[in-house]
Amino acid sequence: MIEMNDKVAIVTGASRGIGAEIARQLAAAGGKVVLASRKIEPLAELAAEIEAAGGEALPYACHTGKQEQIEALVAASVERFGKVDVLVNNAATNPYFGPMMNIDDAAWDKTFEVNLKGYFAMTREVVRHIQGRKGTGSIVNIASVAGFMAMPLQGVYALTKAGVISMTKTLSVELGPDIRVNAIAPGLIDTKFASALTQNQQILDIVMQKTSLKRVGQPSDVAGAALLLASDAGGYFTGAVLTVDGGWSLG
Numbered sequence: 001m002i003e004m005n006d007k008v009a010i011v012t013g014a015s016r017g018i019g020a021e022i023a024r025q026l027a028a029a030g031g032k033v034v035l036a037s038r039k040i041e042p043l044a045e046l047a048a049e050i051e052a053a054g055g056e057a058l059p060y061a062c063h064t065g066k067q068e069q070i071e072a073l074v075a076a077s078v079e080r081f082g083k084v085d086v087l088v089n090n091a092a093t094n095p096y097f098g099p100m101m102n103i104d105d106a107a108w109d110k111t112f113e114v115n116l117k118g119y120f121a122m123t124r125e126v127v128r129h130i131q132g133r134k135g136t137g138s139i140v141n142i143a144s145v146a147g148f149m150a151m152p153l154q155g156v157y158a159l160t161k162a163g164v165i166s167m168t169k170t171l172s173v174e175l176g177p178d179i180r181v182n183a184i185a186p187g188l189i190d191t192k193f194a195s196a197l198t199q200n201q202q203i204l205d206i207v208m209q210k211t212s213l214k215r216v217g218q219p220s221d222v223a224g225a226a227l228l229l230a231s232d233a234g235g236y237f238t239g240a241v242l243t244v245d246g247g248w249s250l251g
């Protein structure tokens, strides 16, 4: 059993899908969790579920592309729990599906704002807090296999995920030895985000042909890896990118 030992973790994009399951697993392992995404209602519901199961959770509305909201999120986390030890950067967006050459500037900017600048700005705020109290910590970035594969029709999304992988490696060097920085690269996971892919039989057949485990992943498949990297059980991981894709990217 992996223990979080009262560590305080902010999970972005926690209202559903992969982020919600990561928050559940961190809380079940004894972590105190701050649940962040734009809409408060689903976060409040998840916080109630976690507290009913004996955990501790703070729901907090935050757009992770907005610096002032990020600062308010970290301040509220410290006010409630006294500190932050772990950040799971998970909130991402993919507003455009189509040939890369045809993306407009607004969709490009939104994708970069949330998926890359948002991950960086969240990391900077949490790292300043951890370093300010001379503490230790763990940053877990949810990237994607899209960051190291050709990804026709999702090219700009993939570009931001490649950026997340690059940022993970550089920051793991710059922030050691006190702060570990790792990434997870999920394959196709059964969430709202991926429903356009999981409900398209043609796309599903192509992915499954190359997926050794012959199934779409579940959010819990990713959450187990996040718990490992967030906790002391993952204490010698830094700069790592854990692929959680049932073998798809090998095929």
Ligand SMILES: NC(=O)c1ccc[n+]([C@@H]2O[C@H](COP(=O)([O-])OP(=O)(O)OC[C@H]3O[C@@H](n4cnc5c(N)ncnc54)[C@H](OP(=O)(O)O)[C@@H]3O)[C@@H](O)[C@H]2O)c1
Pocket: 012, 013, 014, 015, 016, 017, 018, 019, 036, 037, 038, 039, 062, 063, 064, 065, 089, 090, 091, 092, 093, 114, 142, 143, 144, 145, 185, 186, 187, 188, 189, 190, 191, 192, 193, 194
């Ligand atoms: N599902 C897959 O197949 C797959 C594969 C590889 C990687 N991933 C990655 O896994 C992560 C989670 O994806 P998912 O599939 O769980 O997606 P999801 O079910 O659509 O959940 C996305 C979460 O992000 C939040 N969010 C979106 N924009 C936000 C913003 N600007 N600020 C704050 N929160 C925001 C959403 O809540 P609100 O709408 O309330 O803000 C929601 O909680 C993403 O980084 C994604 O790129 C997913």
